[in-house]
Amino acid sequence: MDIIAMARELGKELQKDERYIKYQLTVQECEEDKELQEMIGEFNLKKLALNHILNSADEDKSDMMLLDTQVRELYNRIMEAPSMKHFNEVKGEFDELIRGISTIITKSAAGQDPDEIDPYACSGDCSGCSGCH
Numbered sequence: 001m002d003i004i005a006m007a008r009e010l011g012k013e014l015q016k017d018e019r020y021i022k023y024q025l026t027v028q029e030c031e032e033d034k035e036l037q038e039m040i041g042e043f044n045l046k047k048l049a050l051n052h053i054l055n056s057a058d059e060d061k062s063d064m065m066l067l068d069t070q071v072r073e074l075y076n077r078i079m080e081a082p083s084m085k086h087f088n089e090v091k092g093e094f095d096e097l098i099r100g101i102s103t104i105i106t107k108s109a110a111g112q113d114p115d116e117i118d119p120y121a122c123s124g125d126c127s128g129c130s131g132c133h
Helices: 003-014 018-032 034-055 061-080 082-109
Strands: none
Touching: 003 082, 018 034, 018 082, 034 061, 061 082
């Protein structure tokens, strides 16, 4: 089997993983959450309006400040919604799986023994980390 065929097999196995399945179901739940989708739609419209004001030559500071406050409040409401909190938790688990797979591939390409690579070891770069375990 060539390496591309092996990558396709890895993709098929990934789609069978419980974290992938849980992630897909959670995405669907968020898409079906009418209240959440309405907040996201309103957020996007207000953000567009804010960007329009910011990019216009005649900025109206009071409109800008009002929209900025509304965008921030909507963002906080979205992030506090139960379905969004659940989505972020599940997405974190799925992202960790993807990072682990990527770590093994990247370090193997750099010459390390794939059997010796800890896919979840701390790299020292906290920017993409969900926290120490």
